[in-house]
Amino acid sequence: MTFPGSLDDQDAARAVRYAGAEPVALWHADRDLRGVDAVILPGGFSYGDYLRCGAIARFSPVMGSLVPAARAGLPVLGICNGFQILCEAHLLPGALTRNAALRFIHRDVRLDVVNAGTAWTSGYAAGQSLTVPLKSGEGAYAASPETLDELERTGRVVVRYAPAAPNGSARDIAGICSAEGNIVGLMPHPEHAIDPLTGPSADGLGFFTSIVSAFAGAGAAR
Amino acid sequence: MDGLSEARKGIAPRGALEARNTDTVEFAAATPEAEQPFKELGLTEDEYAKIRQILGRRPTAAELALYSVMWSEHCSYKSSKVHLRNLAPRGAQTDKLLAGIGANAGVVDIGQGYAVTFKIESHNHPSFVEPHQGAATGVGGIVRDILAMGARPVAVMDALRFGPADAHDTARVLPGVVSGISFYGNCLGLPNIGGELSFDPCYAGNPLVNALCVGVMRHADLKAAVASGLGNKVVLFGSRTGPDGVGGASVLASSTFAGDAEDGSVGSGGAAAKRPSVQVGDPFMEKLLIECCLELFAGDLVEGIQDLGAAGVACATTELAAGGGAQVGMRVDLDLVPLRDPSLTPAEILMSESQERMMAIVTPGKAGEFAAVCAKWDVEATVIGEVTGDGVLTMTWRGGTVVSIPPETAADGPVYSRPLARPAAQDELAADGPAMPRPGDGAPLRQALLALLGSADLADKAWVTQQYDAIVRGNTVLAMPEDGGLLRVDEDTHLGIALATDGNGRYCRLDPYLGTQLALAEAYRNVAMTGARPMAVTNCLNFGSPEDPGVMWQLAEAVRGLADGCATLGIPVTGGNVSLYNQTGQMAIHPTPVIGVLGVHDDVRRRVSAGFGANEATIIVLGETRDELGGSAWAHVAHGHLGGIPPAVDLAAEQRLAGLIAVAAAAGLLASAHDLSDGGLAIALAESCLRGGNGCSIDLDDVSPQAFTALFSESAGRAVVTVRPEQAAEFAALAHSHGVPAAAIGTVTGDSLQVNGQFDIPLDELAAVWQGTLPALFG
Amino acid sequence: MARVIVDVMLKSEIHDPQGEAVLSASHRLGFGNVTGVRQGKRFELDIDGPAGDAALARAEELARELLANPVIEEFSLSFVE
Amino acid sequence: MARVIVDVMLKSEIHDPQGEAVLSASHRLGFGNVTGVRQGKRFELDIDGPAGDAALARAEELARELLANPVIEEFSLSFVE
């Protein structure tokens, strides 16, 4: 999905290709989801992120189709700005706020897979450690203590920074999912860890192979 | 009083003209004696007289504004042009050039149908006044230059120089500059793949902020900044025009900051006196402009295109019209320019430096399609005029003709052969070599190494570079802290390009000719370290006032050094930028040419990193180590000393070294490669250890009989590489056949930097010293 | 035309690193008696039509939908002459 | 304790891409009668001591030195109960 200001859309498409599926370009101004099996909201600065990250993209025409589809079970992965958009659209709880040090952070981080049961993480083992890049200025996850408790109790924390969040994220949360597990959002960039030539590892590929094999297994696609 | 009203006062027409009638061509002809504020606009008596002579009358207020910005040092290169001519590529240097100096940016053929364009540009003065926005708009400007060539911008780099790291004002300027580059470049989706960061008191009132952009296109995509085709439409698109930076180019970048900005604090003295209205960057709009332009190019919807940078509409219209040839003119209706502030006068519209704007020439038949593409990207596009066949640039406003000039007279500008003289003090400086006591062995050497490693110039730059997205677009193969940035251009063929920028103000202060060649050599070497073949050069010449004959001598020497160096290396200078008046009062900065080198990598999978990765690998020093410490980091850090002569330059040796690395990398012989530069072998070893997370054990005897010289000399043309033991013989033979001296000095092992018979420093200690400096200074 | 001001502040229970950074910078600058800082956003909206309840209601709607994120922020409205 | 509000806005001649982005988003959301948006910052300062001229003077000093960038911004002060 490309919004004005999306930047990592080509990278997400490449990751889908590496995982053996066919990327389909969706455009923010079209309501049509073109019959895709899953949607990735990529990183970037949609609408410049001038108001709040993801706040304006949330009102794009395509979101009018995506929100009900996601509620009905369509797998959706939001990476970085995509995660912010999912939170702004209330498909995921909480919000992403300024990094504690108030600076943009680009560095490789270690993540622990907490929930390997979502549509996007089924290819991992719980407890598995991944090295992927983080690059964001407003990546600190924030939510009320009740919401955080609830997320932890119901296994909806998907990935955690290890040993500690570099950006002030609440309870070191790097990514979460919806109650049904079909919608996942995370701040680090798995699509930039699919090939050791251009990333720190190929650890991120699992997000994309997870979803592809879910469909392959169900015979639902390709 | 704010800067805007300052700037406007200079332009005068504002209130005055509203009261009278518009200053039209007719009115100007009828009022030859009317006083005009040409001095306030930075024009000399002679220049003003020349304009009157060209026009056969006094200029209108709008024409005066137009000539003043076009003839400013910044836009016309009037002081540097006579020297820059020496850079024109000759002979074999032109083999791979698709467009050269004079275009917005030079274009190089890199094979497989691809062409690359790259350029470096300064935004020094605006970044001192308003560091965040100044640096941000510097990135924005150079990206539009690259876009105007028809290329997709694919990466940026930034070369930065500040006053002393611990100076109060540096704490204002540096974080602002870095956040501006981070904000703009990241939001644009362009990876930042390298740059420079250094500190010296000479930059306290004049930080240097040089930004480089590189773009990639297919050969057929090359665009020209030329107006052609009678009746074709002139389209202005992108942001609206506001009072941003009115007078910025001419007033700010063409004279020194008045007063003593000794502490450099804004709000007192210096900068405040000439503060123009600040330009604010809108990287989101620029991202839309990029995608919009690329779609316009793909649809073959533009005949000619020009970015709007300094001198905005004035510059774009005159250059497009002048580029079209003698018969080509242009008629522009300034009432049609979409304004953010409706009270702007014609002069202000022409001078506005509002960001994120482009101008295109479009055939009438394609205007509809052009508009549709712009609408898709939410980019406002307005036809403001058309191409004519009368050779005249005509502009109207509210029914009157306010500009009527031969465009080439504004575009070409004056050319000065300013007096130049080698300062007498150069000889004293050269005679004052670093003769102070040197650490002998063991503990003092260890101490000297740690002091250098923790100095602001040589410390870990992560505090800066972590604020930059280096990987967006997914083609970054190497980026900082590697010697050069390396980008994949083609995912199927693995073709890539490498880039590095270098400059050393201290060397250039001692000898601008040699210093410039050393900068060229270092950038060339850094590109070579990735395994790429260096192919082309861009440069940003940062100097003091051209009205100082000593500064002009520095400039002439630097250009001569660059021209000779590139001729020897057989690679062309494809473009660049000159920034003069970098001085505070009588104090000029060190002459600081920043040289960017571009290389081609045939297979990015064979890239070489600087880190010691392979345990038990053999460590080899390539090149010759002499006792060369004039202008060195050691003299600077340990003694605050600058004197003597810089290291010798041997460009043929650089070529041999680069050739060896390229061949060895392609053959898979190199486990790592890192060039030797500031701080010599000592710093290179420490960096390679830290980068790879492995220690080493070495002997210095085969580098130099003196341990100190072996560690800290800055002889050029050297590198430290590692080779797996089973390949060491093959590599040694290869080095021999390339004529590159190679000395095996030890192995990659353990977790300390161990120099046998001298000292042993655990990696943890190295890391703490290296990483601690910038965070301690900047939070 | 009505000009409505919308002030958007982080809820008090949400961590405000910007405010904290300003606070400690204030102390470094010698403003020791500043004991707390919160940083938020201020929007000046120009709204067609008369300054009255209708304009305020419209601004409130916009604030609720777009200007503030109810998960972390709260907002207040006021007129300016 | 005094609470002083410092509002910091871009000077009117300075380009405000943020405000413009909010303006066009408002239009897309159907708030066509919003004709202008400027976005700035709001600081809530808690200052030890009584709410009075001294507190205001102190806040003004802080605003000038730290909160506003005089090159591009202007600020105004007010008390809150």
Ligand SMILES: Nc1ncnc2c1ncn2[C@@H]1O[C@H](COP(=O)(O)OP(=O)(O)O)[C@@H](O)[C@H]1O
């Ligand atoms: N301002 C900057 N922006 C981006 N990268 C930078 C900057 N300053 C330094 N770097 C990177 O840090 C690394 C070390 O810089 P430096 O020691 O100057 O390299 P070298 O001596 O090889 O030219 C290089 O990869 C360089 O590109």
Ligand SMILES: [Mg+2]
């Ligand atoms: Mg290097």
